Amino acid sequence: MRPVTTIEFSKGHGTLNDFVLVEDVEGRLDLADTDVRFLADRRAGIGGDGVIRIVPTQLAPQDVQQLNPGTRWFMDYRNADGSAAEMCGNGTRVFAHYLRTHGLETAQSYDIATRAGTKRITVLADDSYRTDLGGWRLARGDEAEQRGMDSVVQVHGFADALPALSLDLGNPHTVVALPLKVDLDALDLAQAPHVDPHPEHGTNVEFVRALEPGHISMRVHERGVGETLSCGTGAAAAALATWWWAGRPADQTSWTVDLPGGRLGVHLDAERVALSGPAAIVATGRVTLPG
Numbered sequence: 001m002r003p004v005t006t007i008e009f010s011k012g013h014g015t016l017n018d019f020v021l022v023e024d025v026e027g028r029l030d031l032a033d034t035d036v037r038f039l040a041d042r043r044a045g046i047g048g049d050g051v052i053r054i055v056p057t058q059l060a061p062q063d064v065q066q067l068n069p070g071t072r073w074f075m076d077y078r079n080a081d082g083s084a085a086e087m088c089g090n091g092t093r094v095f096a097h098y099l100r101t102h103g104l105e106t107a108q109s110y111d112i113a114t115r116a117g118t119k120r121i122t123v124l125a126d127d128s129y130r131t132d133l134g135g136w137r138l139a140r141g142d143e144a145e146q147r148g149m150d151s152v153v154q155v156h157g158f159a160d161a162l163p164a165l166s167l168d169l170g171n172p173h174t175v176v177a178l179p180l181k182v183d184l185d186a187l188d189l190a191q192a193p194h195v196d197p198h199p200e201h202g203t204n205v206e207f208v209r210a211l212e213p214g215h216i217s218m219r220v221h222e223r224g225v226g227e228t229l230s231c232g233t234g235a236a237a238a239a240l241a242t243w244w245w246a247g248r249p250a251d252q253t254s255w256t257v258d259l260p261g262g263r264l265g266v267h268l269d270a271e272r273v274a275l276s277g278p279a280a281i282v283a284t285g286r287v288t289l290p291g
Ligand SMILES: N[C@@H](CCC[C@H](N)C(=O)O)C(=O)O
Pocket: 017, 050, 079, 084, 085, 086, 087, 088, 089, 090, 091, 171, 172, 204, 222, 223, 224, 225, 230, 231, 232, 233, 234
C-alpha cells in the first residue's frame, strides 16, 4: 500500500467541459490511471471529463521538454478513463485561467506546452481566452481531399452509416455532417459510435448541423470519456470540416460553434486554426487518493 496521499485540487470548466486541476509545481505527483479515474469519477471522486496536472515544463518528461522549448508550463492532460491525450482545447483555457488567477502567469499572451506541441494563449478583453491551436491536416490525406469524406460512422439505434471526414489537430477527430432527416438532439451517444476504418489510436467523433454560413451546432463523443457537453478541438475540427465541405471559402474564416455546454469561436484558414471561449474555476478542495 502506498502512503496516504492528500492533494489540493480545483474544479473548473470551459463551456461545461469540466476538469479536475491539480497543481504540481515540484513535479512530484505521479498520478496513476486509477488516480485519474478516481478524481474524474462523478460519484466516488470529484468529477470531470478530464484531469489537468499543472507542472513546470522543465520538470515534464524529456519528449515534452524537447517539443516545447521556451515554455514555462506544461498542461498534462488525461481523459476521465486515465488515458493521456495530446491536446484539449477547452482545457487550455481553463489551464490558462488557473495560471492567471493563481499568479503563476501574468502576461497577456504566452506559450504553453502540450503533448501536441506549443500553443499560444491570449487573454482577451472580456476575460475569455484565445488559444492558437496551430496547424491542422486531413488525417487521411489525398482520398479525403478529393471526396470530402474518408470514413463512415455508425451510431447506436440509427441504421444508416454516416459519411465522415477525419482531421488531425494534434489529437484525432472524425466529423459527421448530419443529413437533414437526422435530429441532432435525438442522437443516442450513450454508446460509442463505431468508426470504419477504426483509427489506430481511437478518435473523438463530432456530429455537425450547419445552421448558416459560419455557424454550426454540434454534439461530440470524446475518446476516453463518452459524450461531453463541449470539446474545443472538436469544435475546431467541426468548423474546419464544414468549411472544407463548403469549398473552403476564403472569406469564411470566423465560425461560431454551438454546443450543449455553450458557444465557442473558431478562426481558421488552410493552415491554422484558433479557438476562443470562456473559462471558469468553480471550486477548490482537498482530496485523499485511494490507497
Ligand atoms: N475536450 C477536449 C479534448 C480532450 C481530449 C480528447 N478526449 C482526446 O482523447 O483526444 C477539448 O476541448 O479539446
